Amino acid sequence: MFEQVLFYVFASLVVISATMVICIKNPVHAALFLVLAFFSSAGLWLLLEAEFLAIALVLVYVGAVMVLFLFVVMMLDINLAELREGFARYVPVAVLVSVGMLISLGSIVGGDNFGLDKIAGVEPYPSDYNNTKVLGLAMYQDYIWPFEVAAVILLVAIVAAITLTLRTTRQTKAADPDHQVLVRSKDRLRVIKVMPEEEE
């Protein structure tokens, strides 16, 4: 009973905040609503006893990705009037695409495949069930090769992203801390003895 109430609270929060993300005018507010949406979906995952995934969602998406997102959005000067230009022109195409997506989504996750008669409710696990351990065993024993391939692909993506930002030769005068920390006082400072001038 209590879990059902929690489910409806989190589920409605996800739907409302996700709708606000695309409806609200201010981009910073939209990003914050996305944070709320992530948070509520983490709550839903907790109800499914997937505590590792739920906390990892908060840690990675809310704690790191969205912070960087906000970082960028706050610095941008987004002119919404410009973005909204031509709204009427695109409406027919948009309606067509969204109807198509709705139909395909409905056919995949709708009642035919995920109805209550197809999948029974999740049985509660015994109290010594450890989601982290189960996930770890699955990832590092059962699916080790797909996992390694995914890791290599991610590594390539990281290297590519970094090289993209390094393509221009740097002409800045920024100080290089690596050189600065190597400086010793005797490189910069010379102590000399100055004799007092003799009075006449």
Place this chain on the structure above:
Amino acid sequence: MSPLALVEQILEPLLYPSVVAVVVIVLKILAIMLPLMAAVAYTTLAERKVIGYMQVRIGPNRVGPRGLLQPIADALKLMCKELIIPTGSSRFLFLLAPILALGPALAAWAVIPFGSEMVLADINAGLLYVLALTSLGVYGIIIAGWASNSKYAFLGAMRSAAQIVSYEIAMGFALVGVLVAARSLNLGDIIEAQRGTLGIFSWFWLPLFPLFIIYFIAGVAETNRAPFDVSEGESEIVAGFHVEYAGMAFALFFLAEYANMILISALTAVMFLGGWLSPFSFIPDGIHWFLLKTGGFLFLFLWFRATFPRYRYDQIMRLGWKIFLPITIVWVMLVAAMVVWQLPPWFVK
């Protein structure tokens, strides 16, 4: 019998069991929050006193005997001050930001074990929960900076966001080392894994020494304390993200900062210094050891502030990314090797 069990027994015939459970949990939360808030208040006094003595001054000594009522006077002053909301600010977010800063700092205390049975929520993924909640504190700062509609506040928020995100990675890797060594994410299990015949030398600070140092320094950076307090560098950007705040809204940021300091100290004590374990096997364990260790780390925070000049921003970034991160990655691999080969005396299964 503990007072909580007594309350449970008295209430049991009177109320529904679920109501009794809720009452007991609320009482437990109060038993953590009230001493924590008192500790926060007196940490501010301790800071002023300690730094005072380090600078050959006396520090606050007017309110109450030896200045002991100074935090209460400060709190009264802040409560009586007017809340000013700047024009052009985003009103709702401006008021939400201090709450977002304080909330995670308090919520993380739910999983901290104070003794072998003294923990509010003994959850499986406790370490991960703590890491997730400490990473949320940055929202209070960013939103405060943005909602204030002020250049200085915004600059402070930007600096702080970049800094916290960078140091979180080193911090996370240091904790990966701990969880590999303890073979568990549960904070109680992590403490139990440090129990050994060698007392103080069987704790994780010795085999994980670089991770211990990096975790604590990254913790100082995460709480925006000196020498990493560029987000409020008063000589450059006045007071950073909370420059537009007054009265209780400012006080909440202040409370959050000190609650975070105590949290980081407690976590360092739990992860690397064996929490409530006693350093010598012939002396019994207990909560006093945990408090003592936490207090020791808290003192380090104050000592750092009185000692080190502020880091320059690019040096902070270099330290986090180019020094801490590689060291933690290498050491995590070493720890994994130690655990696999069951290096005595720490990792014998």
